[in-house]
Amino acid sequence: MLYSRATPAEKRVAFRAGLASGELLRFPGAFNPLSARLIERKGFDGVYISGAVLSADLGLPDIGLTTLTEVAGRAKQIARMTELPAIVDADTGFGEPMNVARTVQEMEDAGLAGMHIEDQINPKRCGHLDGKQVVDESTALKRIRAAVDARRDPNFLVMARTDIAAVDGLNAALDRAKRLVDAGADAIFPEAMRSLAEFEAMRAAVDVPLLANMTEFGKSELFTTQQLADIGMNMVIWPVSMLRLAMGATARGLDSLTDAGTLEPLLGEMQHRADLYELIDYEGYNHFDSGVFNFTVQR
Numbered sequence: 572m573l574y575s576r577a578t579p580a581e582k583r584v585a586f587r588a589g590l591a592s593g594e595l596l597r598f599p600g601a602f603n604p605l606s607a608r609l610i611e612r613k614g615f616d617g618v619y620i621s622g623a624v625l626s627a628d629l630g631l632p633d634i635g636l637t638t639l640t641e642v643a644g645r646a647k648q649i650a651r652m653t654e655l656p657a658i659v660d661a662d663t664g665f666g667e668p669m670n671v672a673r674t675v676q677e678m679e680d681a682g683l684a685g686m687h688i689e690d691q692i693n694p695k696r697c698g699h700l701d702g703k704q705v706v707d708e709s710t711a712l713k714r715i716r717a718a719v720d721a722r723r724d725p726n727f728l729v730m731a732r733t734d735i736a737a738v739d740g741l742n743a744a745l746d747r748a749k750r751l752v753d754a755g756a757d758a759i760f761p762e763a764m765r766s767l768a769e770f771e772a773m774r775a776a777v778d779v780p781l782l783a784n785m786t787e788f789g790k791s792e793l794f795t796t797q798q799l800a801d802i803g804m805n806m807v808i809w810p811v812s813m814l815r816l817a818m819g820a821t822a823r824g825l826d827s828l829t830d831a832g833t834l835e836p837l838l839g840e841m842q843h844r845a846d847l848y849e850l851i852d853y854e855g856y857n858h859f860d861s862g863v864f865n866f867t868v869q870r
Contacts, residue, residue, distance in 0.1 A: 572855030574651040579682040583726035586656035586684040589616060590728075590758070590780045595800040597807055600624055602814040604652035608850055610813075611653045617684070618653055620646050621810035622660035628814075635694035639665040639674055647681035656684030658728065660810070663695055664688045668713050672721030675729070685728025687760050687782075688714050690735060690747065705735045708747065712754040719755035730782065731756035737763050737790070745776040752777050758805070763790040771802050780805035787812060844868050 577585075589596050598619040601607035607618045623633040625645055631637065642659065650657040659678060664671030671688060678686045689695065690711035692704045705711070711733070718729045731751040736744035748759045758780040761773045774781060783804045785793055799807050820840060827837055834841075845868040857864035 572852050572858070575654045577654045579650075579679070579684070580724060580726070582654075582656040582682075583684045583724060583728070586617065586658075586728065587726050589656075590805055595796055595804055595807060597796060598658065598809075600808060600810040600813055601649050601653075601657075602628060602817065604649050605850065606813055606817075607649045607653045607655070607657065611655045612850065615655070617655045617806075618649065618657040619808040619810055620649055620657055620659040620683075621808075622662050623811055624814050625660075627811075635662055637662075639670070639677060643674075643677040643681045646678065646683055650682040650684075657682075658685040658687070658730070659683050661686040661688050663691055663693055664714050664718065666693075668717035671714050671717040675718045675721040675727070676723065679722060679724055679727050683727070685730060685757075686718075687730035687732045687758075688718055689732035689760075689762070690714070690751075703734050703737055705733075705738050708750060711747065712750060715751055715754040715756050728757050729755065730758040730760050732760035732762055734762045736761065736769070741769055741772060745772060748773060748777050752779050758782060760784070765790055766792065767794060767798060767802055770799070770804060774803045782806040782808060785809050785812075787815065843870065845870055 596616040598617040599610050599615055600619045600621045601610055602624050610618050622637065622642065625642055626633045626637050629637065642661065646657070646659040661674050661678065664674050675686070690705045692706050715729065715731050722729065733744055733747045733751065735747050744761055748761060751759060756779065759773070759777055760782040762784060764770050764773070764783070770783060781804050783794070783799050783806070784791060785807055786809070787793065796807060824834055824837055827834055848868060853864045
């Protein structure tokens with residue numbers, strides 16, 4: 572009912588405990604607050620909030636056009652709707668080190684359990700597109716140091732994402748990951764790894780939690796959770812997958828309206844009204860107003 576009962580601080584503690592457990596934590600991407608609640612209901616470990624999804628939701632490409640205010644505001648709406656920890660894509664930190672510091676505190680205030688900052692130049696681009704450019708090592712380390720120094724809750728996770736593998740190769744990514752950890756990063760997100768062997772090399776290089784990005788139609792193979800767990804990965808995200816599924820279903824629905832003039836053939840693919848009301852917890856609101864939930868939904 573309304574928002575989560577767990578506080579942001581409690582979610583951060585639980586997230587840290589999960590990372591320390593040795594289990595692979597599964598974080599599907601939520602494209603809105605209701606999908607975050609469904610992710611929780613289906614038994615996943617956390618919710619991922621993708622910058623690409625937030626951009627696409629606004630009809631914009633993922634090239635750094637969204638602002639800190641937009642991202643923090645939407646992330647808050649999503650994070651507060653679930654008992655699960657949520658982590659957010661903070662792009663390059665939205666500016667210079669001082670901006671990065673503000674970004675951390677805004678995300679703390681928004682109720683996030685953590686965020687990641689990447690080492691691309693501004694304006695950035697999707698991590699699985701060609702033509703990326705990364706900043707020099709000094710700039711990348713300053714971003715992480717600023718983030719770590721600015722946080723007020725020590726359990727708020729500062730993750731460093733590095734895109735340098737696509738630019739200068741795997742060895743450069745291994746070296747940069749080590750330096751990012753030395754700068755204070757709690758975890759590493761090696762973007763666009765092409766094989767399990769590359770993930771294994773990263774696992775051998777650093778002794779902090781590692782995130783695997785299983786985005787579709789990108790540079791990485793789509794490994795199973797078991798494959799990733801077997802090589803010691805700590806987190807896996809499917810950042811845009813739920814949005815892609817939803818948009819695919821929407822396109823099929825619109826085609827059905829055009830071709831058949833009705834959506835009746837697709838009723839079996841829809842979330843039933845009863846399931847939606849149960850997910851929203853209509854009945855829970857009856858505690859405050861008996862007029863809210865005084866109906867029966869037929870299946």
